[in-house]
């Protein structure tokens with residue numbers, strides 16, 4: 143079985159981005175995590191399970207293309223994108239997609255430190271499988287009750303959590319299977335995305351229900367990215383808030399907002415508590431040393447350092 147072989151022979155730490163709700167920030171967060179890890183000297187593979195939309199794949203392709211076009215050295219992960227099966231039979235399509243997934247995992251699990259898997263905003267067979275393989279499951283949610291609804295339901299009178307929704311039950315079941323299978327407890331982190339920069343009643347109430355549900359389901363709720371137009375502007379050039387944003391990369395001078403965005407991504411990575419490979423840290427430190435000697439801007443080598 144795929145999960146068995148990955149866990150027995152593989153050493154890569156698997157990070158899965160998942161939320162059945164579309165548009166919650168999975169692909170944006172996935173690229174930021176992958177680039178952060180690359181900048182920390184880790185060997186990173188990425189897999190796009192959103193075979194139809196392929197936003198993650200396009201984001202990475204845009205990054206590679208922009209690096210080539212502008213002569214920049216932007217880190218690019220070893221990326222794999224799965225194709226959709228085109229049979230009329232659901233079972234045949236699932237078998238075809240499973241085979242591709244198995245091949246993609248087999249190609250990277252021993253040669254990389256991390257595998258970052260982006261999943262679609264819908265309940266699919268591969269998306270469920272990926273959830274049961276996650277060492278770290280990252281669920282971005284937009285900071286609104288409508289988005290919270292995929293995780294849990296709330297009593298309208300007093301804002302207490304009264305139930306768990308479909309996606310939350312699926313994720314809990316996937317974790318249970320994983321624990322039974324090899325004793326590993328998936329670290330599940332629910333990341334509040336597109337946070338408003340000012341305090342509001344909504345922000346406070348959503349924080350309250352997330353804390354309640356975290357207690358019931360055993361995930362860690364953390365603050366993620368603020369609502370910033372720049373995260374939308376990055377896509378055509380495949381940039382992230384962690385890149386050296388200057389006239390060459392961005393096409394304009396970076397703003398204070400870029401500096402703050404970078405800090406919030408660094409902070410998010412710290413909160414994910416990912417197990418960094420020591421050799422990778424040294425690789426990144428050496429690179430930073432070299433960059434310093436070459437009188438270039440210091441690379442962000444310690445972004446996920448503890």
Ligand SMILES: Nc1ncnc2c1ncn2[C@@H]1O[C@H](COP(=O)(O)OP(=O)(O)OP(=O)(O)O)[C@@H](O)[C@H]1O
Pocket residue numbers: 163164165166167168169170171192195197261262263335336337367368369370371373374375
């Ligand atoms: N922090 C943010 N601030 C502003 N816009 C954001 C932020 N994060 C994501 N976005 C925008 O929100 C939209 C959805 O983001 P993204 O595609 O990453 O979500 P997704 O969960 O992968 O969506 P899907 O379920 O469709 O795959 C995009 O237009 C993206 O640019």
Ligand SMILES: [Mg+2]
Pocket residue numbers: 168169170192197198260261262263
């Ligand atoms: Mg996506």
